[in-house]
Amino acid sequence: MKYPDLYRSFLVISAMGTLPFLFAVFFLLAQADSVGAGLLDEKCRQSQGRCLNKCQINEELVALCSKFQKCCRLMEPCQ
Template sequence: MKTFLFLSAVLLLLAPAKNAFFDEKCLKLNGRCGNYCYKNEELTGLCQRGLKCCVTIQPCGRGDYE
């Protein structure tokens, strides 16, 4: 019974913790699913439950060459 109470307490404490490892991934695991995309991300599709698949925008690699 003590083990059950201990495990219940641990699970209740960990439930609200947000960890990127447990977030839903998309676009061959390069993107993330969320309600909105950040400034440095672009929308590439939709995930389950109507969430947006957001992928970080990669710089084009062009530099200022003089």
């Protein structure tokens, strides 16, 4: 009956290796202002767009901004 004990110890050892990695990933994702957030907003402004939660009917989605917003730009009429 040594197999259940061996299996339990294997699970503990494998969990100890992945827990620090998962903690680091979740910690970086939970940052309020991530490192590249300003870069996304700046890229939107360079393409004559603005960061909004939802684009209007006469706007097109051209990129993504920080905080799950969309970079919207007015559509140009066909000539």
